[in-house]
Amino acid sequence: MYRIRVFGDPVLRKRAKPVTKFDENLKKTIERMIETMYHYDGVGLAAPQVGISQRFFVMDVGNGPVAVINPEILEIDPETEVAEEGCLSFPEIFVEIERSKRIKVKYQNTRGEYVEEELEGYAARVFQHEFDHLNGVLIIDRISPAKRLLLRKKLMDIARTVKR
Numbered sequence: 001m002y003r004i005r006v007f008g009d010p011v012l013r014k015r016a017k018p019v020t021k022f023d024e025n026l027k028k029t030i031e032r033m034i035e036t037m038y039h040y041d042g043v044g045l046a047a048p049q050v051g052i053s054q055r056f057f058v059m060d061v062g063n064g065p066v067a068v069i070n071p072e073i074l075e076i077d078p079e080t081e082v083a084e085e086g087c088l089s090f091p092e093i094f095v096e097i098e099r100s101k102r103i104k105v106k107y108q109n110t111r112g113e114y115v116e117e118e119l120e121g122y123a124a125r126v127f128q129h130e131f132d133h134l135n136g137v138l139i140i141d142r143i144s145p146a147k148r149l150l151l152r153k154k155l156m157d158i159a160r161t162v163k164r
């Protein structure tokens, strides 16, 4: 199990570095992240959220856990939809976010093999959310300043819990 890093922790704002070693250590880290994601009832968890500034995440949108390493979004459909999202790094905050309905992605699995996929709906949404984490982008960056202002107190309360 990992401790989840919450809003205010500087690691969440860093641009994560590519994964270069596809070794046992990476597999163990991914297993631990999957365990942590399930423990907190998450559908996705990115490495920076457990303090690891590297480009990978895990997700499970109902078809079992998937590890996504060094992801790229190759195509992004201009058609979007709005839906509510939460984030384990923002406990008790839910915001409506507009995202593309369909994306074409490429990533590596734990063996380092390349995978290309087309995702839509919920899977596309979760992928985009986790992908954002690898670039230091958070859900509050995808809402209007007015909505962000309404969350100010909650955000300050979360940031105050960050262990330094």
Ligand code: ZN
Residues within 6 Å of the ligand: 086, 087, 088, 089, 129, 133
């Ligand atoms: Zn998140």
